[in-house]
Amino acid sequence: xxxxxxxxxxxxxxxxxxxxxxxxxxxxxxxxxxxxxxxxxxxxxxxxxxxxxxxxxxxxxxxxxxxxxxxxxxxxxxxxxxxxxxxx
Numbered sequence: 001x002x003x004x005x006x007x008x009x010x011x012x013x014x015x016x017x018x019x020x021x022x023x024x025x026x027x028x029x030x031x032x033x034x035x036x037x038x039x040x041x042x043x044x045x046x047x048x049x050x051x052x053x054x055x056x057x058x059x060x061x062x063x064x065x066x067x068x069x070x071x072x073x074x075x076x077x078x079x080x081x082x083x084x085x086x087x088x
Contacts (some may be wrong), residue, residue: 001056008049019059019082024049027061029086034062039070043077 001018005011015027026045028034046058059080066081074081 002053008045008052010045010048014045017061020057022055023057023059024053025059025061025082029061029063029084030065031086032065034066034070036067036069036073039066039073042079043073046077046079 001021001024002008003016003018003024005014005016008016010016017025017027019025026042028038028042042060049058050056057078057080059082060074061082061084063086064083071081
């Protein structure tokens with residue numbers, strides 16, 4: 001699984017991780033809260049990735065700082081969430 005953002009037409013600052021054979025993770029470990037506007041950008045990134053590699057599953061890797069509306073939006077479009085502890 002390719003984890004180079006430019007391969008998918010994404011900004012180079014985007015962090016991608018191969019989580020499984022057909023699962024790609026978008027890493028957004030921020031100290032601030034992930035709000036709905038951030039979730040909408042993640043949905044757009046996922047759509048861009050799926051346009052290049054159809055059939056790939058997308059998972060958001062983030063801390064617990066994510067609002068409930070974002071969680072609901074991501075769940076509605078089929079993006080999983082993997083929670084991690086923040087790095088200090």
